[in-house]
Amino acid sequence: MPKIKLFLAITVGIGIFGANAIAGDANLVKEGEKIFNTKKIGNCLACHAVNGKNINNPGNLGPKLQGLSAWPKQALYDKVYNPYTTNPTSAMPPFGLNGVLDDHQIKAVVAYLKTIK
Amino acid sequence: MIGNIIKTSVVLVIGTTMINAGSFNTQAEKDRKALVSYFMKKFSNPAKNKTLFPYANSKDFENLMPVKKVEDFRLGSYAYNKEGRSQYDEINEMPPYEDNVDAGEELYNKTKGIKQCFPDPTIAGEYPKFDQKKGKVVTISVAIDNCLKANGQKPWKMTKGKIADLEAYFASKTKEAGKKVHITIPSKEAAEAYERGKKIYYSQRGYLKLSCATCHVQGAGNRVRREVLSPLLGHTTHFPVYRLKWQGLGTLERRIKGCEKNQGENPHKPGSQWMSEMLYFMAYMSNGLPVDGPDIRK
Numbered sequence: 001m002p003k004i005k006l007f008l009a010i011t012v013g014i015g016i017f018g019a020n021a022i023a024g025d026a027n028l029v030k031e032g033e034k035i036f037n038t039k040k041i042g043n044c045l046a047c048h049a050v051n052g053k054n055i056n057n058p059g060n061l062g063p064k065l066q067g068l069s070a071w072p073k074q075a076l077y078d079k080v081y082n083p084y085t086t087n088p089t090s091a092m093p094p095f096g097l098n099g100v101l102d103d104h105q106i107k108a109v110v111a112y113l114k115t116i117k
Numbered sequence: 118m119i120g121n122i123i124k125t126s127v128v129l130v131i132g133t134t135m136i137n138a139g140s141f142n143t144q145a146e147k148d149r150k151a152l153v154s155y156f157m158k159k160f161s162n163p164a165k166n167k168t169l170f171p172y173a174n175s176k177d178f179e180n181l182m183p184v185k186k187v188e189d190f191r192l193g194s195y196a197y198n199k200e201g202r203s204q205y206d207e208i209n210e211m212p213p214y215e216d217n218v219d220a221g222e223e224l225y226n227k228t229k230g231i232k233q234c235f236p237d238p239t240i241a242g243e244y245p246k247f248d249q250k251k252g253k254v255v256t257i258s259v260a261i262d263n264c265l266k267a268n269g270q271k272p273w274k275m276t277k278g279k280i281a282d283l284e285a286y287f288a289s290k291t292k293e294a295g296k297k298v299h300i301t302i303p304s305k306e307a308a309e310a311y312e313r314g315k316k317i318y319y320s321q322r323g324y325l326k327l328s329c330a331t332c333h334v335q336g337a338g339n340r341v342r343r344e345v346l347s348p349l350l351g352h353t354t355h356f357p358v359y360r361l362k363w364q365g366l367g368t369l370e371r372r373i374k375g376c377e378k379n380q381g382e383n384p385h386k387p388g389s390q391w392m393s394e395m396l397y398f399m400a401y402m403s404n405g406l407p408v409d410g411p412d413i414r415k
Contacts, residue, residue, distance in 0.1 A: 045342065046341050046342055047341065057342050057343045058342070059339070059340045059341045059342045059343075059344075060170075060172045060173055060174070060177060060339050060340045061172070061332075061336055061339050061340065061341055061346075062172060063171070063172045064172065064174075091327070091331045091335065091336070093324075093325040093326050093327060093381075094326060098324040098325065098326060098381075099324065100324060100325070100381070
């Protein structure tokens, strides 16, 4: 029980986004898209195709991303930060936990993911 | 009567040594059989085993050919990747590694000590070997390195150049002789080395936290970008390879270095215990497959 409380507290803690940093920021979306498609940064396209976007030869080790605009930002943030929280056997790298992407970069990626229908 | 007893005891002795020799590889045999049946199930009819390719679409399935024989896995992803296979067949009409095999033969005949260390060149399927005296795994590259040192020669790089040429010669002689991969686990220490190698293979590595198995067991047949992933089964059968990307020949150690980088890992040294024990595990998994090197890869 106390463990669960602590977990919630942490999640909520991470959850407080700088609201104006994300809201409708076209530059942030652009930055996120670049991270998504650049090998030396996020390299998400190695594993993911994206619904409605023209991606150059995406892989299929992960699912085609779709309907993400309906996801809460926090759920997307958590997925990219550490996919093991929702799927302990995920083949997806934990981009936040391992320090590949910093907080700002993950928020940019989330802004981009939110544009995926 | 006595004759009978002697015969029986001989049979018994042979019987027990067989059981003993067998017992050190019991686990490895279990692992190998499980892997073979996983890959045969997955690839004998990919479209029927959609759950094993959870994110593949209909176009992906069109590109996946059924694999009929376990031997075909020596071709790596070209065993099932239709598009890759046709490119492979085309390049193979004029194999680019033939000069390397010739150069390897010359090194074999002219390098001091090599012929004495390896009187039989048809040995590509026997390595890595567990050296009982040294108590450790010796890969073919390490064996060559040891031989050069014992003969007062300067060591060769273990990734490309002379060592790749010599290994290409060994591989082609072994293939010509029709020999198969034949890795043994002769002792408890050897079985422990095998287990350590297996653990390395299945552990998440590097900052991307990917295991070799993520891409080459579960991931085999899926794609990273356009690259169709090859299976662990058959991974060691056909090295060294001439890679178009390298414009030259490289050893298994060289290839793995690239994959370690993909995992976000600092590559381990060829010849290290880490590399040798992982290769021991990998090669055991291919036991019984034909030696098929050298070969070409994209």
